[in-house]
Amino acid sequence: MAQTPVTGYAHDDAWDTNWLKVDDTHELYYEQYGKKDGKPAIYLHGGPGGHITKGNTSFFNPAEYRVVLLDQRGCGKSRPNASTVDNTTWHLVADLEALREHLKIPKWHVVFGGSWGSTLALAYAQTHPNSVGSLVLRGIFAVRDLELKWTMEPGGASMLYPDHFDEFVNFLPEEERADHVASYHKRLMSDDESISHPAATAWNKWEISISTLYPNTAGLTQLDDPTYLLAHARTEAHYFNNKAWLEEGQLLRKENIDKMRHIPGTIVQGRYDVVCPPISAWELYKAWPESKLHWISDAGHAATEPGTKKKLIETTDEYASLSI
Known part of the structure; x- marks a missing residue:
């Protein structure tokens, strides 16, 4: 039995592609799509070690959003490829802030991340809560022992x-x-x-x-x-x-959730996610009940599975109307 794909939004080619030099080793590749004066959204890819593709823009309405895609350190077209030198969670968090400042964006309207991207989004929001207008998270990964062992x-x-x-x-x-x-x-x-x-x-x-x-x-x-x-x-x-340079359970602790509790957030979780077991989405939601949690009953881990993609698009459409 096949599922009917969800195509999402179609974007023109990127209107900006460039590299941002963040230290003596790393240059980060980024692309910008959509409405030049639109609501800024940053897409955080998974892995860690994944990369961006134009298809990542399909979650965002180009009439509403200025979409920024970033290849994280050592990933995709960022240079040097596959480098682990000075490559930690906290370097990546600092990179997101450096990119925001470089692009002269006062605040991200949406920080969108799935799998490892959800980890990075949470770490960023807890470090720079004033830079984050809303969070759209999929396939929650908190890099805890139980998740890694699973x-x-x-x-x-x-x-x-x-x-x-x-x-x-x-x-x-x-x-x-x-x-x-x-x-x-x-x-x-x-x-x-x-x-x-x-x-x-x-x-x-x-x-x-x-x-x-x-x-x-x-x-x-x-x-x-x-x-x-x-x-x-x-x-x-x-x-x-x-352990991603995180203490065990760090991202789910009350004192860290408190830093981002005011940020509107939606969690989308495939019920049959085998890569990032659903217990983490549930425990994040329990720690952060101000968020919304949507279970996708016919999906595993991938953002491209039809039920998951449909809900993610509905969420970014909803968040486009937020005053942030």
Whole structure:
């Protein structure tokens, strides 16, 4: 049974593409679409280690929004690709503020983030609450131990996708399987592409294979994208190995939610999300009852699944009318 795709809004090509140099190592690539004097919205991609595409604009009405897409440090067209030097959650938070100031945007009307993008959006809103007009979050990820173990260790997602998990682990030689996450991390950090690239393919294939309720063969084409392959896997391993430089449960703590409690927020969560288990969306909503939570009953993790995409578009349409 196939689901009918939701196309969303069509945008003209970007009216601005450029790089912002943020330190001696990193130059961040960004694009701008939509209405030049519209309500500014920033789209935060997932991963960590993902990248932007023009399709990310489809959530935003071009008659209302000025849409900013950003490739985070080491990702996509940002330079250098796949670099983990000075690449932490808090560097990315500072980058969002630097980009806002560079673009002379007084406040983001919408900060839109899914999966890792939801993590970054929460960290940014809790650090710079006066820069955030509203939050649209999908597939909540708080980088807690239970979430990392659910995806990467036996006993979580592996119980739903045992065949794919075995393929993920068995890519490694038998002597490296006792701590497969550490073994992957070592391989992904290698400067030898004959070691890092096959490991990146296996790592990314596991995540893509469990990202949608219905099989996602189209998503596997990303494995052929050189700007995605190593950057995504290496950056994820780097962040997961360091718990994203967050204390356990930090983003859900009352004292941190209090900093952003006044910000209008909507959470959209696929009921069958295997990458970011729905318990995190529920616990965020319980900590932040001022927000709205929408369960999508026929969706997994991906933002492009029809029910999820439809609700996200409805939310940005609703937020376009907010006075922020």
